[in-house]
Amino acid sequence: MKLIKAIIKPFKLEEVKEALSEIGVEGMTVSEVKGFGRQKGHTEIYRGSEYTVDFLPKVMVDVAVPDDLVGKTVEAIKNAAKTGKIGDGKIFVQPVEEVIRIRTDESGDEAV
Amino acid sequence: MKLIKAIIKPFKLEEVKEALSEIGVEGMTVSEVKGFGRQKGHTEIYRGSEYTVDFLPKVMVDVAVPDDLVGKTVEAIKNAAKTGKIGDGKIFVQPVEEVIRIRTDESGDEAV
Amino acid sequence: MKLIKAIIKPFKLEEVKEALSEIGVEGMTVSEVKGFGRQKGHTEIYRGSEYTVDFLPKVMVDVAVPDDLVGKTVEAIKNAAKTGKIGDGKIFVQPVEEVIRIRTDESGDEAV
Amino acid sequence: MMQKLKNPRLFGTALSALFGYTALSATLGAQEYGSYEAFTESEGFALFAVNNLWILMAAALVFLMHLGFATLETGLTRSKNTVNVLFKNCWIISIGILTYFLWGFNAMYPGDFNGVIALGSAAGSMGLNLDVGLMTDAYADYTWWGDFIFQAMFAATAATIVSGAVAERVKLPAFMLFVVVLVGFAYPLSGSWQWGGGWLDAMGFYDFAGSSIVHGFGGFAALACVIVLGPRAGKYLPGGKIRPILGHSMPLATIGVFLLFLGWFGFNGGSVLSADPLLVSYVFTTTALAAVSGGIAATVVSWGVIKKPDLTMVLNGFLAGLVGITAGADAVGTYSAVIIGLVAGAIVVFSILMFDKIKIDDPVGAISVHGICGIWGTLAVGLFSAQSFGIQLVGTLSYCAFAFLFSLALFSLLKATMGIRVSPDEESQGLDIGEHGQEAYPDFQLATRSGV
Amino acid sequence: MMQKLKNPRLFGTALSALFGYTALSATLGAQEYGSYEAFTESEGFALFAVNNLWILMAAALVFLMHLGFATLETGLTRSKNTVNVLFKNCWIISIGILTYFLWGFNAMYPGDFNGVIALGSAAGSMGLNLDVGLMTDAYADYTWWGDFIFQAMFAATAATIVSGAVAERVKLPAFMLFVVVLVGFAYPLSGSWQWGGGWLDAMGFYDFAGSSIVHGFGGFAALACVIVLGPRAGKYLPGGKIRPILGHSMPLATIGVFLLFLGWFGFNGGSVLSADPLLVSYVFTTTALAAVSGGIAATVVSWGVIKKPDLTMVLNGFLAGLVGITAGADAVGTYSAVIIGLVAGAIVVFSILMFDKIKIDDPVGAISVHGICGIWGTLAVGLFSAQSFGIQLVGTLSYCAFAFLFSLALFSLLKATMGIRVSPDEESQGLDIGEHGQEAYPDFQLATRSGV
Amino acid sequence: MMQKLKNPRLFGTALSALFGYTALSATLGAQEYGSYEAFTESEGFALFAVNNLWILMAAALVFLMHLGFATLETGLTRSKNTVNVLFKNCWIISIGILTYFLWGFNAMYPGDFNGVIALGSAAGSMGLNLDVGLMTDAYADYTWWGDFIFQAMFAATAATIVSGAVAERVKLPAFMLFVVVLVGFAYPLSGSWQWGGGWLDAMGFYDFAGSSIVHGFGGFAALACVIVLGPRAGKYLPGGKIRPILGHSMPLATIGVFLLFLGWFGFNGGSVLSADPLLVSYVFTTTALAAVSGGIAATVVSWGVIKKPDLTMVLNGFLAGLVGITAGADAVGTYSAVIIGLVAGAIVVFSILMFDKIKIDDPVGAISVHGICGIWGTLAVGLFSAQSFGIQLVGTLSYCAFAFLFSLALFSLLKATMGIRVSPDEESQGLDIGEHGQEAYPDFQLATRSGV
């Protein structure tokens, strides 16, 4: 079982969700985050003084998948989220030692 | 040391917090997330056009606990968060290699 | 490759960002979270009835770094985020098995 | 003219004693005009035009109070019920004006009737009754239509008061039906006891602009409904602890109160029923003095009792002062107005705390502001003017009791039949989604407040 | 006096028939005063002062409608375009008043002209024309300046209507230029056809306060602009599906509608052009009745058709009723006012659904509310009064067609030259950042609504 | 009558020269009535009723400005200080009206006094002074109470101006005390120099509705307070960089400015002190023209200088134009009004930038809008009318200097004694929690803006 964390551009979420559905991944948890990276923020003005908005809105998608699905999942996310422009984001794959479905007490691959 | 990530229904947070306190876990970090899963969203209408709210509000609780407390912690969360209805959420257990308390430089089990 | 998750006081974010820049870490993902711990919340009053705000605003910084940078990164965050007062937060170091930059398909250390 | 003037004794209290004059209107009396044109050329036409204009402006100001009520209620409830709160307020003003047009106006000002139960003219009267006399000073200091629109704006107020108290859990269709009956039937019926020249008027009761007739009525209707409905889920914890349910926008609440304060100049000032310079300017003065005194008292008391200067209490304090002065705005002295306001501002804080203690859950404090301070204001006329305290007591209790019992019966009936409360699930998810399938603030992230 | 009274036939319809009198103003006629002082001592001065005061209060109320439009448009669009929406509305009122001062007022009320194209006096007239006669009842029931400020507040309305329909994608400089020409030129030009005593007035067209002249005009200008501009990105999906784009604040939208409702008492009531007690109070009554009937109809229809009581539809319903009654507020019966409102409230729901189906993307429903219900209101005068239906049809179509064609041409020209639409990137990021470099709510976390 | 008319030279400038008439009021003079009833039957009563009604409506409009100030200040500050901002504004209006009742009104319009220091009648006068003469045209064109309520609404304005400038860091009890002394004592004292018939009036100074007496006064009081208080933490970085602190709600700020614009029709229009058709309609016209010209100038200048059309600058531009026209609204030509507005709108942008450069931290721009444009407006009367520039200069400097020095002394004293600034911790956490233990928007997630 792995946890795949993908940081993507917010307007790509819909496509990523659909790409995941297509390969049979039917659950995910999403959070709104702010990203800092090569993609630079923008400079704005308020009442004559400049300020920089350094952190850009991103969406983080957490998906737990059985080990054998990791490659396909990463691939699906990557293709759906790519625009080719700077700031497209990253995918991290992390180990998960146990997964439990709260409702049923199921654990392991059945739980996701 | 493990990091337990529990995705639960928002209104269960209070109970989960109390359940954790009871077993002596006194720290946690909580974020508001949106979940997509078997529990389906709802269809709403705005000025005559339908739209689906796919992502449902969930709360993610991150708790770091020493290895020996993992079972008890998972159990406590599971019992407190369960309603038996679809959408109760998941618990993921992840390895943590190091923990540091910023204030004191303490690390390892003492740090949580 | 490791993922360093630091939970810090919100007003320390700017300093942490600068400290990371100084050691050459140029990317990070930030989310607004609420923390529960030794630092107690505050009691407020609304129309005569008391209530407790248990969860305090914190910021979680996720930084993926190559293994060899972990020590320096943790050190940098710790120094920048410390106030010495209760509630300064924690740093967790987690393993990451793979990192992919969505835009370029690069993976591993080059991807961050 | 069948129609009696609304407040025939308006000029008959403290002020006329001081200035030694009798009613303007009294001198206008019965002369009739051959045509409206003849009237426009008569000597008194310019003055009639001023008086009528003021009644219309006052109607506009009272209309604005409905926006005030809507924003106040919105601000003091949770964001998940915002669409529902706004929707209810749209409904109330709509039904208030329409039923008053179809029935209420004629029922409330029936002229000759048995003094207790007014059945009103046939529904059609408004549209057809185009007697020239109704448009001249033979009728009043304003036209029949000016009278209608001013009174119609008042009518919806009673229901708005209830709206705030039952917010966040009441089932929409039941509430909508309740409003129709309350505004369309109960309010004009009981209103006619005094303003229609009924039994309370005959007894010598005095309620200038409606501390009892409007506010006490609304407040005690609200109390009955809250008793039948029960508190919001999660408000009163086992063990007697109270978990406050926070209003979601203090700016909206404050906008609401300032608009209500403004509108009250029309509510009270318009109740002079003419633009009489002395009376209207005097009523503006007492109204403003009582309002700010209420605010100041609530500031001091909440700071002293709750230990923090609570904005929502100050806002309620303004309203308490305004409700308090409503019964006697033209009849008490300016220093009395200050005292009435100060007492009202103190009362309202303690009343809100008390109702919370006995588990009467009123999100906006409507019962305290309108009900309790409505009684206070009515009695204050007995204390600060020549008016009989005993009669004031009888009058205010009559209105409060009638509103309470009527609402208790009606709301219990609705409970037994169609149901008055949304499901616990819907209540926790919010009525916006449940009743309307809509979100009030879709762009903003909302915090789940279960501790977070 | 060269200047014709705005609504010379104001007293010439149903009401005067019922009451058998002719115009007040008619009797004032031509007598002149030696000096303003002489006038202030004349017998009619008090009445003149009342009339003038009402026109000024009405101007203030119409001014408030601009805040109503601004908050309604803000509430029904996304938070990322809020600064832009507010900025546009600031611009519109500014340009509206200034161009009307420099040119529009004289162009619109030109007295003797060929009846079709009014070129107005030289720009300077307002500042210089201090003829005493213009300040007395030899001019009208109010001063020249009272006339100006009331009409100037009206003028900007047409552009405000367009603003809502093109929101969230229109390029700021192009829109600003469009407003200048529309308000500064096209509106006074076509307005003079009727209110300036031009060809439509000569034909016997009747449009009391502007269902066609203001609202139809604005609504069809909006339609043309939306056609040229296209829908917002993401609104109409391939396959015919509509993805609604949610307005971000229901309280702001509701505040907007209540303020518009309030302001309409000035819009219609002020269009009586005097404080005539009968007419103004009557117009208040019909205006309020139509508004609430519109709200009730929209409630019922949206509940029936969409299956949920949709707050935004109810809000549009109020406005629909108000637009509907605007043409005949002084000329139709009170029951007719109710019917006009009910029909308008039903029409507006179906019209909004219909425009969405044909992919005319109008975020606030301006085309339906002002355009479609403007036509309905104008025709209703033909149905519910002695007015000719045919002439009403000709009149309303003239205004709508002129506004549509003029805007189509002008907006196409702007499209071809400076560009009228922001880039897709800017549209997705929001116009606040793109056009203004500003955020409307920097402290609040915004949800990215791509599904979340 | 002891009481002098507020603006005795009101009719003595440009306009009367053009129209060749002298003051209405002058002709009313000294005749007394036996009773109020006798007065109501006198010939001039209808006109008196109109005039009085307008003063009351104007008072209501000025009241609404307090809501405008409250929402503007709320919108331009951070969400964590919202409850505090709203609370301060509730306090200001309360104390403003109450102290004016107890002392200020009699102190400011003292009739015979030495011209510099007015001590006013005993506190009780308002409640007791029920001389019939005070209710008739022997007093003024309105009743004593009409006079009181209109002036009382003005009084609180000065303190409201300060409120905006010291927002987000001032300690609540100290500010509350400051308000009591400023509104209760310093404002009526200096006000009487001109409006009470004191030394500046005797010298021939002209300030129609208070560019100096109200706005200059408030602006320079604000400047003194900001100097004593210091800037908000984090605003001015080491190295001379300015880090803007963003206002949290542009809709609230815009609502505030529109309400202020509306209220100004009462502020300036009511300062005619009668409903004189010519003057009031003229003042409406110049007021509106200056306001929109200020908005247009600020649009152009901010676009040119800052490179983006900045909404907050446009909003300040409207207010700048309004403050600018306040001194001469009845005395300058319409084109002059446009120029006064344009200049004010340009000045305000540069002034705001300049104050930021010299580290005077004024969250809402109050010093620039009211202080600097107040001076400009007062001087403009010297430029655009027959008024002496030198005397205008003396007058405006007297008010600004007095307000500055008085506030400097008082606020320094408060600093030395009870403390005027919240702790750095409280400032960073927000005054809502610190001073009130309350949250303004508990349901919404707030972004920590330290970069995020």
Ligand SMILES: Nc1ncnc2c1ncn2[C@@H]1O[C@H](COP(=O)(O)OP(=O)(O)O)[C@@H](O)[C@H]1O
């Ligand atoms: N080292 C890192 N650790 C965590 N998140 C990162 C890291 N580097 C980048 N990110 C996240 O990825 C997003 C995109 O990165 P960026 O460098 O801007 O562009 P790109 O993905 O095209 O290289 C950032 O906004 C940030 O959220």
Ligand SMILES: Nc1ncnc2c1ncn2[C@@H]1O[C@H](COP(=O)(O)OP(=O)(O)O)[C@@H](O)[C@H]1O
């Ligand atoms: N594969 C997954 N990876 C990450 N989060 C998941 C996954 N599947 C479900 N979740 C989270 O768990 C929540 C509940 O899942 P759901 O399938 O709706 O019901 P249940 O937990 O009862 O099976 C989802 O809303 C989502 O936040």
Ligand SMILES: Nc1ncnc2c1ncn2[C@@H]1O[C@H](COP(=O)(O)OP(=O)(O)O)[C@@H](O)[C@H]1O
């Ligand atoms: N066991 C834990 N697991 C996850 N997060 C924790 C844990 N303990 C503390 N935290 C986080 O760290 C923050 C600071 O912890 P706290 O105990 O208040 O102070 P300190 O860090 O000084 O010990 C908390 O607000 C919470 O967000």
